[in-house]
Amino acid sequence: MNFRNYSIPYTVDDRYSKRVAYFSMEFAIHQPLKIYSGGLGFLAGSHLRSAYELRQNLIGVGILWKYGYYDQARNQDQSLQVTWMEKIYSYLEDTGIKYQIVIHESPVWVKAFYLPPTVFNSAPLFLLSTDLPENDYMSQTICHRLYDANVSTKLAQFILLGVGGAKLIDEMNFNPDKYHLNEAHGVSAAFYLYNKFKSLEQVKEHLVFTTHTPEEAGNEKHDIYLCQSMSYFCGLTLDEVRKVTGIQDDLFNHSLAALRFAKIANGVSQLHGHVSREMWKSYDNICPIKSITNAQNWLYWADKQLYNYMEQGNDVLFDDRKKHLKKRAFDIVADQTGKVFDPNVLTIVWARRFAGYKRAELITRDIERFKKLMADTKYPVQIIWAGKPYPLDYPAISDFNNLIHLSKSFKNVAVLIGYELGLSKRLKQAADIWLNNPRVPREASGTSGMTACMNGAVNFSTDDGWIPEFINHGNNGFVVPQADYENMHVQEQDEHDLNHLYSILENEILPVYYNKRDTWRQITKNGMRDVRFQFESNRMANEYYELLYNY
Template sequence: MNFRNFQVPYQVNERYAKKVAYFSMEFAVHQPLKIYSGGLGFLSGSHLRSAYELRQNMIGIGILWKFGYYDQARNQDQTLQVTWTEKIYNFLEDTGIRYQILIHDSPVWVKAMYLPPTTFNTAPLFLLSTDLPENDYISQTITHRLYDANVATKVAQFILLGVGGAKLIDELGFNPDRYHLNEAHGLSAAFYLLNKFKSLDTLREHLVFTTHTPEEAGNEKHDIYLCHKMSYFCGLSIDEVRKVTGIQDDLFNHSLAALRFARLANGVSELHGHVSREMWQKYPGVCPIISITNAQNLRYWADKQLYRFSDEQNHEKFDDRKKWLKWRAFEIVADQTGKQFNPDTLTIVWARRFAGYKRADFLTQNMARFEKLINDNNYPVQIIWAGKPYPSDYPAINQFNHLVSLSKNYKNIAVLTGYELALSKRLKQAADVWLNNPRVPREASGTSGMTAAMNGAVNLSTDDGWIPEFADHGNNSFVVPKGNYASMSTEEQDQYDLDKLYEILENEILPLYYNNYHTWRQIVQNGMRDVLLKFESNRMADEYYELLYK
């Protein structure tokens, strides 16, 4: 295949004729391609799948991580072990394209690999690698580990995604109408394009930006002198950088620069759009921020038979299918932990990236109530935890290990490793209750509950991210009512949320599941239906064209 003057290899729908290059640090398109860590990748993976289904004129630009994010293994005592295994992908095509970019004032060779649309049903995806014999060892390691803990390596990764991605697009001759930065990791593309277009106005015309971070402190900032030394600014002096970005202090805020360079930006839920506008309004020169709520791809995630039996109102087959999905997932539980779970028992699952604000071990913060819940013979429960902490986030790793230690005392608690796409889908099928308890308003969107609903799980959540747009308490989900969080300390907020979670579990969910299963099934099916109305990624991919790219 000739990659010069590249065109997407399918008939483009005229409605989506505008050419878009979509930059993301991670893409979770399918289990075998391990170049993702969590929610950002799950989101961009679904976006590329929907772009393909709708025949949009889009290409993805990412990085081919040699060791992925990391492989989650166990130490002898079952605690978390971070391991690194080289990944080999024979389904990727070598484009034959090689070129150099400057990193730290030195030329670094880049090669581009290609994932064709027909392999995993996605828009075309180009993945960059510096793991080449022409490069010195330090340059080779740029594409070894996703989100490398070393600051200089991380800045080099940002340069590769941004500058390397923008230069690849020129090598391809793709000439996009819009460069879409999914998070600010690829912002260095803006400095490359500034050199190319010689005009801030022209740059703004082409650049759009999606922010996923609902608090200022969470946005990437790096020493401006380090960025300059590493050639992040594509030859601009620090004075010139300050002039074009308006950033006067010594910490370069990637998101703030993106918001000043872009013609338009979006938050990833209605609530997050509101939070983002409030957060950034004190900074002059920031572009408008709209909302496009995240979504997930039905074709990839949903259990089709559950939907068929629900549509046919065949309750017997629906119940039988859900029970079988639970039984199949419990084989993984037994294999990893030696515990035999019961498909007839209400199963609560908490599974996502381990991060402090997501409060993985929240239910265990009141051990008296937790013991009562876990040992109730009238209303038995099973709980599964899974997720990957960031490999250098030691508080999150300690939290994971604490849950492992706790689980050894109970037959009905399991902590699983290897939380990637395949296990994620199985655990959503295992769940009767998908537990989501971030500290409001820290979750920009969160999408795991969408795919849980597509597999017959009921969301039990704090009222954050996408949930306010979806939840109808007691009809399609269960939601902790928002407290007066602004006047509460963190400890008071945690206590309020925890009390409400337990009240909902003890007084509503458990009696309903065991005493009125017909109504429970209706809630499950309402959630399955409602999640398709607004939270399927074809709607999202369409809105990006209609609202952001136009």
């Protein structure tokens, strides 16, 4: 294939003829391609799969992480061990394209690799690497670890994605109508485009932006002089940078710059769109912020047999299939922990990225109530935790290790390692209840519950992210009622959510699961049906064209 005049290698649907380049730091397309850490990657992977299904004229641009995010292993006492292992991907094609970009005032060689659409049924994906013999060791390490903790390395990664990605597109003569930044990591592309088009208006015509961060403090900011010394601004003087971005202080806010460079932006749920508009309204020259709720790819995630039995109305086979899925997943639990779980027992799963605001251990904070729950013989319960903390997030790692320590006292509590796409799907199949309890309104969207629904799990969540658009309490899931969180101290909020979580679990979920099987099955089916129509990524990929690319 000639990558110098690249076009999509399949017939494009006329509705999606605009050429789009979609930039993301991570893509979770399939388990064997380990270039993702969490929800942002899962979302980007589903987006590329739906773009392929809908035959959209869209390519992905990312980075080929030599060691991925990290591999989750265990120390001798079962606690978390962070390990790094080189990844080898024989199915990626060498495009033969190699070029230089400037990082830290020095030329760095970049090579582009290609994931063809036919390998994993995704839109074409181009992945950039600096791990080349032509580069010095420091330059080679830019693409080694996703979200490197070193600030200079992280900025170099942002430049590689933004400037390197935009330059690759020029090398390929792809000429996109829109450059789509999935989060602000790649906003250095805007400075590259500013040099190319010589006009802020022209940059705006070509740039759209998706923000995933629901609070101002969570947006990446770096010292503007460090950014300048790293060549982040593509040769612009600081005076020019301040003029085009409107940023006058000494902290460069990547999201703020993206919102001023883009023609249109979006939040990733209805609630998040509202929160984002409120959050940024005091800043001038911000582009409009719409809402496009995240979604996940049904073809990749859903258990088709469950859906078949649901559509046939065959409850015996439906129940049997769910039990089979649970048993198969429990083999992994037994293998990792030596605990044999029972497929007839209500199984709660909490599995996602470990971050403080997601409160993985919330249900254990009232330890007496937790012990009582785990010892109940009338309504027995099993709980599984899994997820990856950021390798230097020591409070999150401490939470993970404390849960492992706690689990040693219970036969029906397990903490698993290796939470990537493969285990994620198995745990969603294992779950009767998919527990999600972030602090409202810290979760921009959260999509793990969508894919849990697609595998016959019932969502039980605080009322955040996509949940207000989905859960009809007692009908297709269960939701902790909101309190006046804005006027509550964090401890009060946690206490409110914890008390309601136990109350709903003890008084509604457990009695229905064990005493009203037909009702429970109907709640499960309602969730499966509702999620397929509202939160399938073909809907989302279509909305990006309608609301962002055609704006």
